[in-house]
Amino acid sequence: MNAGPQGRDPALAGCRIIVSGNSAAHDPVSSRGAGTTVRELAQVLAGAGARVSRIAPQRLRAPAPAVLRRAVLRTGSGGVDAVVFASSAASWIAAAEVLGVLDTHRRRAEAGRLLLVTSDPADADGLHRAELPARRVADPAELAHAVVAHYQGGSASLPTDAGRLEVRSGGVVVDEHFIPLSRGGSGVIEALFLARGRVLSRAEIGRSLPGRERSGRAVEVAVARLRESLDGRELVQTVVKRGYRLAVTER
The missing domain is CATH 1.10.10.10 (Winged helix-like DNA-binding domain superfamily/Winged helix DNA-binding domain)
Structure with a gap:
């Protein structure tokens, strides 16, 4: 996406966003049926000016792989602006707890510096149980729009x-x-x-x-x-x- 009306910068300029979900082209964001894929979601966010990284979800009881640990640590230290959970958030929450950055996640989310968004009710409940402010979007196809709208609205300024x-x-x-x-x-x-x-x-x-x-x-x-x-x-x-x-x- 190019600069908007009157030469404004892209809505997600300067944002680093992580999309957690399977990246296969045919895998939908929601398990309830066909729809927007993780790849398409990432493309929309990148088109709005964001730097997007994708990570695959992990089994909850399996050790967190290096790519997940790096993503969680970077998010806790301020290097990530939003995490979009296109699949289970449980492994992310567990890794943040083990790595000792759950509190920094909370602090950044409460201050509006970290957007956590999901379309899954169970994920939303899990994030709230971990005391992580999160936004639930009813329609998985609207995940990218919700992120863009959050920043276009001034997010936390x-x-x-x-x-x-x-x-x-x-x-x-x-x-x-x-x-x-x-x-x-x-x-x-x-x-x-x-x-x-x-x-x-x-x-x-x-x-x-x-x-x-x-x-x-x-x-x-x-x-x-x-x-x-x-x-x-x-x-x-x-x-x-x-x-x-x-x-x-x-x-």
Whole structure:
């Protein structure tokens, strides 16, 4: 999908989305009959600007394979914006619990930074039992539309001094304009967004940086590069001797 009316960026620009389900061309999203396939679902999401990864569901009692573990860990650390469960969510929930990232899933989902969506009532119940906010779509054919509509509607945004802010794994959207960011910049802005205006110390922000270099100096460099990428938009404020905060507009 190209930019929308009046040159707007694609609805899912900067979003990384995981589709959990069998990827065979003939396998429908729903076991209740023919309809949209997982491949077609992924294509629609990619056409709306998202980077889409597909993973196959696993047996619940089987050890989580490396691809599932990586996907779950990346989701917990802020590198994924949405997970669409076209098949059972049970193995994903179990892996998140074993890997110790169920709480970060909850925190991100509650803040609107992680969309979990399914069309299966049992999956919806399982996600809710795990205290993971999830959206259930009655018609499996509408899964992709539900994701696009979520982001077109502003998903979870915050008013800031620079404009209305949405955070995505690949950057930020400020007043409907997408700005790509590096992994380090995305990690910093994610942490500040989740804090919702609360001041974060350099140590707290350092935990959001990729790699092993998380010193105070590394945080200062990451923040400086983030500000440069934002091209003068005043989104990050320095609080002397304390750290940094998102420039949330006071109400």
